[in-house]
Amino acid sequence: xxxxxxxxxxxxxxxxxxxxxxxxxxxxxxxxxxxxxxxxxxxxxxxxxxxxxxxxxxxxxxxxxxxxxxxxxxxxxxxxxxxxxxxxxxxxxxxxxxxxxxxxxxxxxxxxxxxxxxxxxxxxxxxxxxxxxxxxxxxxxxxxxxxxxxxxxxxxxxxxxxxxxxxxxxxxxxxxxxxxxxxxxxxxxxxxxxxxxxxxxxxxxxxxxxxxxxxxxxxxxxxxxxxxxxxxxxxxxxxxxxxxxxxxxxxxxxxxxxxxxxxxxxxxxxxxxxxxxxxxxxxxxxxxxxxxxxxxxxxxxxxxxxxxxxxxxxxxxxxxxxxxxxxxxxxxxxxxxxxxxxxxxxxxxxxxxxxxxxxxxxxxxxx
Amino acid sequence: xxxxxxxxxxxxxxxxxxxxxxxxxxxxxxxxxxxxxxxxxxxxxxxxxxxxxxxxxxxxxxxxxxxxxxxxxxxxxxxxxxxxxxxxxxxxxxxxxxxxxxxxxxxxxxxxxxxxxxxxxxxxxxxxxxxxxxxxxxxxxxxxxxxxxxxxxxxxxxxxxxxxxxxxxxxxxxxxxxxxxxxxxxxxxxxxxxxxxxxxxxxxxxxxxxxxxxxxxxxxxxxxxxxxxxxxxxxxxxxxxxxxxxxxxxxxxxxxxxxxxxxxxxxxxxxxxxxxxxxxxxxxxxxxxxxxxxxxxxxxxxxxxxxxxxxxxxxxxxxxxxxxxxxxxxxxxxxxxxxxxxxxxxxxxxxxxxxxxxxxxxxxxxx
Numbered sequence: 228x229x230x231x232x233x234x235x236x237x238x239x240x241x242x243x244x245x246x247x248x249x250x251x252x253x254x255x256x257x258x259x260x261x262x263x264x265x266x267x268x269x270x271x272x273x274x275x276x277x278x279x280x281x282x283x284x285x286x287x288x289x290x291x292x293x294x295x296x297x298x299x300x301x302x303x304x305x306x307x308x309x310x311x312x313x314x315x316x317x318x319x320x321x322x323x324x325x326x327x328x329x330x331x332x333x334x335x336x337x338x339x340x341x342x343x344x345x346x347x348x349x350x351x352x353x354x355x356x357x358x359x360x361x362x363x364x365x366x367x368x369x370x371x372x373x374x375x376x377x378x379x380x381x382x383x384x385x386x387x388x389x390x391x392x393x394x395x396x397x398x399x400x401x402x403x404x405x406x407x408x409x410x411x412x413x414x415x416x417x418x419x420x421x422x423x424x425x426x427x428x429x430x431x432x433x434x435x436x437x438x439x440x441x442x443x444x445x446x447x448x449x450x451x452x453x454x455x456x457x458x459x460x461x462x463x464x465x466x467x468x469x470x471x472x473x474x475x476x477x478x479x480x481x482x483x484x485x486x487x488x489x490x491x492x493x494x495x496x497x498x499x500x501x502x503x504x505x506x507x508x509x510x511x512x513x514x515x516x517x518x519x520x521x522x523x524x525x526x527x528x529x530x531x532x533x534x535x536x537x538x539x540x541x542x543x544x545x546x547x548x549x550x551x552x553x554x555x556x557x558x559x560x561x562x563x564x565x566x567x568x569x570x571x572x573x574x575x576x577x578x579x580x581x582x583x584x585x586x587x588x589x590x591x592x593x594x
Numbered sequence: 595x596x597x598x599x600x601x602x603x604x605x606x607x608x609x610x611x612x613x614x615x616x617x618x619x620x621x622x623x624x625x626x627x628x629x630x631x632x633x634x635x636x637x638x639x640x641x642x643x644x645x646x647x648x649x650x651x652x653x654x655x656x657x658x659x660x661x662x663x664x665x666x667x668x669x670x671x672x673x674x675x676x677x678x679x680x681x682x683x684x685x686x687x688x689x690x691x692x693x694x695x696x697x698x699x700x701x702x703x704x705x706x707x708x709x710x711x712x713x714x715x716x717x718x719x720x721x722x723x724x725x726x727x728x729x730x731x732x733x734x735x736x737x738x739x740x741x742x743x744x745x746x747x748x749x750x751x752x753x754x755x756x757x758x759x760x761x762x763x764x765x766x767x768x769x770x771x772x773x774x775x776x777x778x779x780x781x782x783x784x785x786x787x788x789x790x791x792x793x794x795x796x797x798x799x800x801x802x803x804x805x806x807x808x809x810x811x812x813x814x815x816x817x818x819x820x821x822x823x824x825x826x827x828x829x830x831x832x833x834x835x836x837x838x839x840x841x842x843x844x845x846x847x848x849x850x851x852x853x854x855x856x857x858x859x860x861x862x863x864x865x866x867x868x869x870x871x872x873x874x875x876x877x878x879x880x881x882x883x884x885x886x887x888x889x890x891x892x893x894x895x896x897x898x899x900x901x902x903x904x905x906x907x908x909x910x911x912x913x914x915x916x917x918x919x920x921x922x923x924x925x926x927x928x929x930x931x932x933x934x935x936x937x938x939x940x941x942x943x944x945x946x947x948x949x950x951x952x953x954x955x956x957x958x959x960x961x
Contacts, residue, residue: 257771261779261805264786327743331736351791362789369698369785372739373778376694379743380774383750387767400754404624407747411740412628418736419631422729424718438628 284314290452293578323378398454413439441474472563498536518546651681657819660945690745780806794873808841839930865903885913
């Protein structure tokens with residue numbers, strides 16, 4: 228990756244978007260002879276990856292670029308085309324996780340728009356007369372399971388076939404396996420707490436947040452950049468630590484936004500976390516206070532009114548949950564800063580600056 | 595693979611079983627630090643792959659062995675350890691498909707015993723007091739989605755890391771991708787017909803049966819054997835054709851067994867296909883006869899009594915559906931025989947004999 232590309236994120240976004248288009252075109256062409264259903268499903272999936280912010284793939288590309296300042300690496304990083312292909316794979320992994328998450332959570336929307344499941348249900352409502360509403364929903368959810376499988380397979384195919392040295396490919400496969408393991412472990416804690424199979428204490432919630440998001444959204448692109456640059460182990464460790472702190476801060480901030488943010492901006496169904504009974508650090512803190520008695524009857528009610536949701540929000544602020552989680556976020560960002568300051572030997576100045584910008588962008592985001 | 599091993603299926607079964615054990619041990623060790631839930635899930639999954647008949651992995655190993663008679667291949671097949679590792683991957687792919695199938699079909703049993711979902715539900719019934727029955731079911735199904743994902747990822751990791759030449763690895767990855775695409779396309783037709791989103795005509799049902807089972811259970815092991823043996827393209831094509839005919843015969847026979855077989859022997863919930871309203875070739879034929887008026891009110895009723903099920907079975911025989919599907923099976927087996935007879939140049943005698951035995955074993959099976 229040369230500096231011209233890395234300094235112009237719009238060019239990178241264009242490259243990633245074009246690569247995703249070509250992956251989907253290839254998959255649509257390969258499955259054309261298997262019937263219109265599968266082809267249609269691929270086309271729908273392709274549409275839904277368009278217009279993303281590509282945070283994860285951009286983090287990979289930018290980090291590879293900043294690591295070229297490491298001095299004489301044993302080998303140059305792979306050519307831009309290979310980097311972009313791996314960046315696209317990270318985006319597809321994200322999308323595969325989202326699909327199975329949506330199935331597990333029973334969600335039909337994401338960011339204010341119908342997700343793949345919602346879109347399939349809407350299509351059947353307008354076109355199909357044979358299926359009942361329940362059958363159309365079941366079919367839509369089944370499609371999401373199957374498309375998640377196809378995307379997960381495709382991610383592996385891309386990495387297994389990437390033009391990398393045997394050693395780099397093995398490291399990339401290791402990182403992919405670790406990211407999937409941790410994300411699944413996080414999702415297992417998440418669904419286990421929602422289903423009252425696992426106790427929702429604060430430590431478990433923080434572990435869940437880290438596993439479910441930090442690993443594949445932050446650690447994976449950062450460590451993969453190190454692996455593709457033949458960076459020393461100390462560099463990869465420093466990047467992994469930075470990724471963990473940033474990732475946890477990001478997830479906690481996300482939970483805050485979902486309740487205290489402006490839903491017109493973040494695009495989520497307002498208060499859906501409260502209606503779904505999602506166990507977050509905010510809720511875990513509130514449970515430990517006397518205010519919980521007033522929240523409990525409302526929490527997890529699918530028919531929670533907007534007024535009641537606003538009341539829960541007010542109580543979450545009043546009981547100190549908002550302040551407590553803000554403090555946790557500050558702690559993670561401070562630990563991130565400390566890690567950066569301690570990594571002057573392991574991370575080039577431009578890598579540290581780029582990470583700082585990434586953190587700043589996350590901290591001020593409203594969606 | 596040497597002849598001693600291939601001629602003694604018990605030795606092959608032992609090797610496959612030991613390889614599966616070692617995969618699971620490795621995965622359990624790798625995820626130990628991610629909490630007891632994931633470790634427990636892997637242990638449960640490991641238990642459930644024990645004692646299988648390993649039809650698919652055995653077909654791979656046996657076919658590689660018979661292809662060594664091809665004469666001087668450009669290279670020897672991979673060492674036994676690699677063959678067994680790939681054979682185990684095929685079994686894990688099968689298990690991954692079963693898990694997501696069970697989620698989609700809402701099944702909690704397989705072959706008369708609780709499946710992973712049923713087992714998890716049973717465990718929560720005895721140990722957990724916090725979760726409602728509905729929550730325990732949701733958690734169990736979510737676990738099956740996630741374990742299916744982990745197994746699908748593992749299959750790819752095994753093939754991506756197998757000690758193969760770049761060309762053989764690329765062919766193996768191609769075959770894996772094709773098998774997954776076709777299986778997903780078949781599952782999509784299956785669930786689409788159940789949910790009345792896709793019309794259940796006979797051509798669609800036969801296509802579904804072929805895609806859903808024939809590809810990964812027959813074509814994949816047969817073609818992979820050809821790829822790993824550097825067999826000529828004509829050999830791979832002949833094996834693929836044989837696999838298609840056998841696979842479709844197998845699936846049709848399975849549908850017949852489920853209604854006309856002895857449930858004490860095949861281990862399925864007797865008449866579950868009728869209760870679930872499963873679209874099979876038997877049902878498709880019956881729909882075209884005047885007998886359908888008597889079947890329709892009973893078909894797909896979850897509370898179908900045993901007497902009513904026996905009545906449906908009687909009508910399916912009387913209206914000619916049984917005879918019709920038996921004819922389809924005979925047609926596929928005859929086409930298989932023709933294919934074998936036409937392949938004397940492309941398949942060694944021992945490969946043809948082995949395929950004939952495979953077909954004979956399928957034709958007389960009762961479970």
